[in-house]
Amino acid sequence: MNFDFKRMLKFEHNIGEKEKKYRLYAGSALLVISLFIPGGEVLLLLVGLALVATGYSGWCPVYSGLNKNTCEAESGSEAESSSETKDDSSEG
Numbered sequence: 518m519n520f521d522f523k524r525m526l527k528f529e530h531n532i533g534e535k536e537k538k539y540r541l542y543a544g545s546a547l548l549v550i551s552l553f554i555p556g557g558e559v560l561l562l563l564v565g566l567a568l569v570a571t572g573y574s575g576w577c578p579v580y581s582g583l584n585k586n587t588c589e590a591e592s593g594s595e596a597e598s599s600s601e602t603k604d605d606s607s608e609g
Contacts, residue, residue, distance in 0.1 A: 530575040533587040537572045544568030 547565030551558050571577045
């Protein structure tokens with residue numbers, strides 16, 4: 518498994534809609550929790566900020582470096598259904 522630094526700097530959307538929502542919710546929860554911990558847990562604050570930022574922007578630098586894209590799973594099912602309709606229309 519190689520980490521591709523050039524691909525990491527392209528800033529292409531690589532987070533699907535469901536994952537965006539989960540990242541925003543989890544990041545917001547961590548931010549709120551970090552505010553109410555007596556020691557002011559900095560680690561929770563940083564992780565929460567990272568989750569909110571990646572959820573809002575739709576781009577994750579780690580996913581880019583690992584060449585992972587969760588948007589493809591959503592658009593792949595739409596592409597299959599559109600190709601099936603084209604095949605059906607060409608036959609009939």
